[in-house]
Amino acid sequence: MASNKICIVVVSGTRERLQxxxxxxxxxxxxxxxxxxxxxxxxxNQFLKDPPKQVPSEGDMGTLLAExxxxxxRQLFQQAAELGEAKIHPCSMAMDVMAVEPxxxxxxxxxxxxxxxxxxxxADAQVWSF
Amino acid sequence: MAEKIxxxxxxxxxxxxLMELIAKLKSAQVGDELEVxxxxxxxxxxxxxxxxxxxxxxxxxxxxxxxxxxxxRKMK
Numbered sequence: 001m002a003s004n005k006i007c008i009v010v011v012s013g014t015r016e017r018l019q020x021x022x023x024x025x026x027x028x029x030x031x032x033x034x035x036x037x038x039x040x041x042x043x044x045n046q047f048l049k050d051p052p053k054q055v056p057s058e059g060d061m062g063t064l065l066a067e068x069x070x071x072x073x074r075q076l077f078q079q080a081a082e083l084g085e086a087k088i089h090p091c092s093m094a095m096d097v098m099a100v101e102p103x104x105x106x107x108x109x110x111x112x113x114x115x116x117x118x119x120x121x122x123a124d125a126q127v128w129s130f
Numbered sequence: 131m132a133e134k135i136x137x138x139x140x141x142x143x144x145x146x147x148l149m150e151l152i153a154k155l156k157s158a159q160v161g162d163e164l165e166v167x168x169x170x171x172x173x174x175x176x177x178x179x180x181x182x183x184x185x186x187x188x189x190x191x192x193x194x195x196x197x198x199x200x201x202x203r204k205m206k
Binding site for chain 2: 023026027030031032068069070071076079083
């Protein structure tokens with residue numbers, strides 16, 4: 001398959017954005033693209049092993065997503081990593097601010113990544129932000 | 131001997147049926163056929179697109195009472 005480099009920055013903790021980012025990551029990765037995901041700000045706590053019980057919605061779509069049998073966004077990110085070999089990195093700054101360690105995060109995440117390295121990687125990639 | 135594997139993804143939404151198919155394709159043998167059952171209209175167009183890009187083969191795609199039956203052969 002033709003390959004593109006795709007970098008996805010996820011900073012929102014709302015259901016709609018996490019869902020869309022997970023869809024892009026998973027479908028992008030299983031379609032032969034080289035996908036890197038950078039999780040920061042409000043997105044990161046959804047990837048704790050013990051995540052918040054509630055995922056806030058931005059609007060009606062978020063409520064619908066929660067009610068319908070859509071693939072859960074965490075499952076989509078996991079499939080991106082496991083089926084498509086996407087690299088999903090927590091932001092090292094967000095981890096420092098939240099005082100979390102790699103062991104506190106779901107196992108399919110890669111090593112913490114700083115913005116400098118991410119920007120170097122993203123220089124020749126499509127960049128999507130959520 | 132090629133097998134036929136049925137993936138019942140009815141009730142799921144995009145990209146659920148596609149991801150379930152890809153997960154099963156990974157462990158299938160070349161020549162095996164996989165039939166996805168999906169009630170999601172988007173998946174009925176997305177799955178053939180992915181299959182063409184990935185170099186596998188669509189054997190059959192039909193709708194029956196709101197359920198798409200998409201049969202795929204693993205080619206490599």
